[in-house]
Amino acid sequence: MLAKDAATSTQPQLEARAVHLWRGEKHLLRGVSFALHAGELLQVVGPNGVGKTSLLRSVAGLLPVEAGEIFWQGQPLPAANDDYHRELAYLAHVNGLKSDLTALENLRFAVSIRRDVTTEELRDTLQLLRIESCSDLPVRALSAGQKRRVALARVMLTRASLWILDEPITNLDKAGIALFEARIADHMRQGGMILTAAHQLLLQGQPGVRTLELQ
Amino acid sequence: MSSVQTTPGLSKILMLVMARDLRLAVRHWDQVLQPLIFFVIVTTLFPLAISPALDELRKISPGVLWVAAMLASLLALESLFRPDVEDGTMEQWVLSGQPLSLLLLAKTATHWLLTGLPLVLMAPIVGTALGMPQSVWPVLAGTLALGTGSLSVLGAIGAALTVSVRRGSVLLALLVLPLEMPVLIFGARAVDLAMHGEAVAGPLNLLAALLLFFVSLGPFAMAAAMRISVES
Numbered sequence: 001m002l003a004k005d006a007a008t009s010t011q012p013q014l015e016a017r018a019v020h021l022w023r024g025e026k027h028l029l030r031g032v033s034f035a036l037h038a039g040e041l042l043q044v045v046g047p048n049g050v051g052k053t054s055l056l057r058s059v060a061g062l063l064p065v066e067a068g069e070i071f072w073q074g075q076p077l078p079a080a081n082d083d084y085h086r087e088l089a090y091l092a093h094v095n096g097l098k099s100d101l102t103a104l105e106n107l108r109f110a111v112s113i114r115r116d117v118t119t120e121e122l123r124d125t126l127q128l129l130r131i132e133s134c135s136d137l138p139v140r141a142l143s144a145g146q147k148r149r150v151a152l153a154r155v156m157l158t159r160a161s162l163w164i165l166d167e168p169i170t171n172l173d174k175a176g177i178a179l180f181e182a183r184i185a186d187h188m189r190q191g192g193m194i195l196t197a198a199h200q201l202l203l204q205g206q207p208g209v210r211t212l213e214l215q
Numbered sequence: 216m217s218s219v220q221t222t223p224g225l226s227k228i229l230m231l232v233m234a235r236d237l238r239l240a241v242r243h244w245d246q247v248l249q250p251l252i253f254f255v256i257v258t259t260l261f262p263l264a265i266s267p268a269l270d271e272l273r274k275i276s277p278g279v280l281w282v283a284a285m286l287a288s289l290l291a292l293e294s295l296f297r298p299d300v301e302d303g304t305m306e307q308w309v310l311s312g313q314p315l316s317l318l319l320l321a322k323t324a325t326h327w328l329l330t331g332l333p334l335v336l337m338a339p340i341v342g343t344a345l346g347m348p349q350s351v352w353p354v355l356a357g358t359l360a361l362g363t364g365s366l367s368v369l370g371a372i373g374a375a376l377t378v379s380v381r382r383g384s385v386l387l388a389l390l391v392l393p394l395e396m397p398v399l400i401f402g403a404r405a406v407d408l409a410m411h412g413e414a415v416a417g418p419l420n421l422l423a424a425l426l427l428f429f430v431s432l433g434p435f436a437m438a439a440a441m442r443i444s445v446e447s
Binding site: 060061062063064082083084085086088090092093094095096097098099100101105109110112113114115116 | 222223228231232235238239242243298301302303304306307308309310311312313318445446
């Protein structure tokens with residue numbers, strides 16, 4: 001993977017070098033390396049339990065790696081964590097939404113601790129994902145797919161340049177996937193980067209879209 | 216792409232977290248009331264179990280009130296971080312690029328407003344039922360206000376450590392109660408002294424000092440503990 005990237009002259013924004021990770025007795029990641037440049041989408045694929053989520057959590061800085069290094073804009077993590085996290089939007093299996101708050105309230109709190117945001121902006125993003133009708137409903141009343149869309153709206157609203165998404169299209173219907181692919185393409189066009197764990201590949205065959213297979 | 220984003224100031228973040236938690240509490244008011252009801256019930260058990268004679272109750276009332284307040288505050292800890300960790304909000308906070316210690320301190324402060332302050336306000340009424348003279352009310356409320364603050368911060372450190380442990384509440388009690396003993400000793404002692412008409416400045420000052428100490432260093436311990444808990 002690294003050899004292929006060396007051909008491109010620009011420095012990678014995000015780079016992992018020989019990352020090793022154990023979970024208990026299990027040697028999960030055995031020297032995983034990758035590089036992510038501006039405007040790229042890297043999809044981590046592999047069977048269940050191979051360590052896709054653990055890799056994403058490590059790269060996000062939630063899980064310290066036991067060997068190897070991760071660099072953000074040339075700076076080693078976790079030393080550069082605060083700058084890095086301001087440029088990072090992370091979406092896990094769980095949506096990170098409070099079920100007692102409405103979709104709009106959830107987004108407002110989640111986004112406002114990172115940047116100032118207006119209600120119109122929140123509503124516009126909900127509309128982009130076709131869930132504007134849910135904006136004033138408590139999240140507990142939404143379907144699984146609608147909740148996922150609200151969580152994706154949060155990712156979009158953080159204005160982060162790097163999105164780390166753990167199976168982002170879980171529970172989304174076909175229309176939802178198409179909508180989300182359009183947002184991803186948009187994000188890449190603006191120079192953003194996306195790292196996902198996926199069973200179903202997004203934007204297959206498009207420029208800047210690559211896969212990383214874990215074994 | 217990486218345009219400079221205006222990040223909100225620290226005081227604004229404090230307000231945001233507190234506003235969010237207060238809003239959640241309004242929608243969960245039954246859970247918020249639990250520690251207070253527990254406090255009232257436990258204290259009413261003593262007249263039934265020991266003796267309804269106010270002379271006897273008066274002697275033990277400072278200890279009874281303080282132990283009940285301590286256990287009520289312990290009971291309340293279960294709801295402090297667990298919901299946020301379980302629904303993934305805490306991970307988002309860890310990755311928010313904002314100081315986690317500040318976010319957790321704001322949460323703990325709100326938690327004290329919702330579970331500690333009601334105890335402070337209710338204690339004089341319960342104390343009267345145990346034969347406590349009215350003259351002791353200010354000291355009782357004062358010690359509880361300072362003391363429950365310390366209990367909240369100490370408890371929050373323990374809660375952050377045990378939040379990823381299944382059925383961690385017993386572990387939490389074992390971890391936190393021994394650390395809380397100085398607060399109990401000075402708190403109950405101050406109320407006892409006040410009932411005998413003696414000076415209470417000493418234990419009150421010590422309670423205030425403990426609170427300052429815990430509030431200044433506690434958030435860093437909370438944040439460190441929470442980072443470990445979120446890893447798993």
